[in-house]
Amino acid sequence: MAFLSKTLEQLTLSFGVAGVVYFAGLCTTSYLSNLILIPLAMSLVIACLPKEKEALLKQIALMTSSFTFLYSLILWVFFNKQTPQFQYVESFSYLFPMQDSSITIFLGVDGISMPLIILSNLLIFICLLSSWDSIKIYLKEYLIAFLVLEAFLVGAFAVLDLLIFYIFFEATLLPMFIIVLIYGSRERKARAANFLFLYTFFGSLFMLAAILYIYSQFGTTCYLDLIYYCPMLSNVESNFLWFAFFFSFATKLPMIPFHIWLPEAHVEAPTAGSVILAGILLKLGSYGMVRYALGLLPSGALYFTPLVYTLSILGVIYASLTAIRQTDFKRIVAYSSVAHMSIVNIGIFAFNSIGLEGALLQSVSHGFVASALFLIIGVVYDRFHSRIVKYYGGLAAYMPLYAIVFLFFTMANIALPGTSSFVGEILILAGSFKANTTVTFLGATGMILGGAYALWLANRILYGNLKVDNGHLHLNHFYDLNRREIYVFLPLIAGTLWLGIYPKPLLEVFHVSVHFLVYLIQPFFL
DSSP, X not given: OHHHHHHHHHHXXXXXXXXXXXXIIITSSOHHHHHHHHHHHHHHHHHHXXXXXXXXXXXXXXXXXXXXXXXXXXXXXXXXTTOOSOEEEEEEEEEOTTSSOEEEEEEEEOTTTHHHHHHHHHHHHHXXXXXXXXXXXXXXXXXXXXXXXXXXXXXXXHBXXXXXXXXXXXXXXXXXXXXXXXXXXXXXXXXXXXXXXXXXXXXXXXXXXXXXXXXXXXXXXBHHHHHHHGGGSOHHHHHHHHHHHHHHHHHHTXXXXXXTHHHHHHHHSOHHHHHHIIIIIHHHHHHHIIIIIITTOHHHHHHTHHHHHHHHHHHHHHHHHHHHTOOBHHHHHHHHHHHHHHHXXXXXXXXXXXXXXXXXXXXXXXXXXXXXXXXXHHHHHHHHOOOBGGGOOOHHHHOHHHHHHHHHHHHHHTTOTTSHHHHHHHHHHHHHHHHOHHHHHHHHHHHHHHHHHHHHHHHHHHSSOOOEETTEESOOOOOXXXXXXXXXXXXXXXXHHHHHHOOHHHHHHXXXXXXXXXXXHGGGGO
């Protein structure tokens, strides 16, 4: 009877959520606007419910995120891989009340943005599932923050207007600021939240100035028009505007020396916050580089390519060496993210289809691998409440399933053949080799240095003896991955293996859009 009662309760909840989603606009074929509105509508539902009903709140949030992820797969199923044109295009016109004029906002996706939208929805679902038992205070606000963040991420990747992109781009800072500030794990969380907000917000002010200048020149901020208008700018204008965009995206990516905020934010953020920060928020930087810095201002990109190469190589080597000497579990993975995203930047500025497709695939791969590594940290932190590496050792004997998952993603992190990172990095190096062999050689050192810090970390955590201090174990409560944690890791393992063994379906999605982008920018490199 108890089982039947629980089943009926779940069915009632399912139909209730489905009803709210329906009235939020699901009955239309406006796929992209629905992906934005559904999380926002359900966050309002959660806000209206009493905070004492914690189980109900978590179920609504998890079901919303899972439904949104499944709904986003429609974009992939009906996506036409043979055209570079934006698909699922929607437009919204707004009339200014004091003027006889209106502004039209376009939503649409191509092969570059569509996989990132699906990745965003998947990671939000994983974040909510992974933190099912770990959040004890302000649960309602926590769930609302993640659902609102999901809506803002989809908006940033789907919008085809520079000014609205800037709004969504900046709006993602608000829920992340709350997540780090309130749910951070240590005393310095306020400092980390301020770093996150101020660094990225200050960098974005340059992009806002560039957008306003573009509007003053052409009278529009619509991306569909600007890809043809912006090449008409003079070289001096293009260079200044490109640098303004670059400064913003390099801070978000992040590149050396704009990376200072990232290790602090990762260390202080809760596990789910680190997952979404590394898994998708950093991709706003790489996406912006491809879509706007390269797509709109190719002459400026060409002019500053030596600077980008220099900073990227410094990022690969410096971040890898810094990761080796860290003592905090999270800092090691955070600096690893800086190194891997620097390699992505090398692929972007190879200015050829191979490098760009490799950079995009590596961005998706990093979303799987880096997210999994932070979840791996969260598993032991929930049990032992420490991220200091020297306190760990010998976990493989007591947590074998955990050790298997740890080793799998360690191998993926160092680009072992058969994993998604290998495919992405090989394509990046092949593309960059056609552009600059020296940069390729120096960038490849990241694979060697990555092996040093990743394998050394796995060896210290999983093998050896348990650490004993004055006769007392630092670690206790040994129990392996539970069913919920296995469910969290399964989609990440599947995605990493799929892209490592058979990446063709994703590369086909990228291919035509990337070729069209290269076709647009190619005249500037002749």
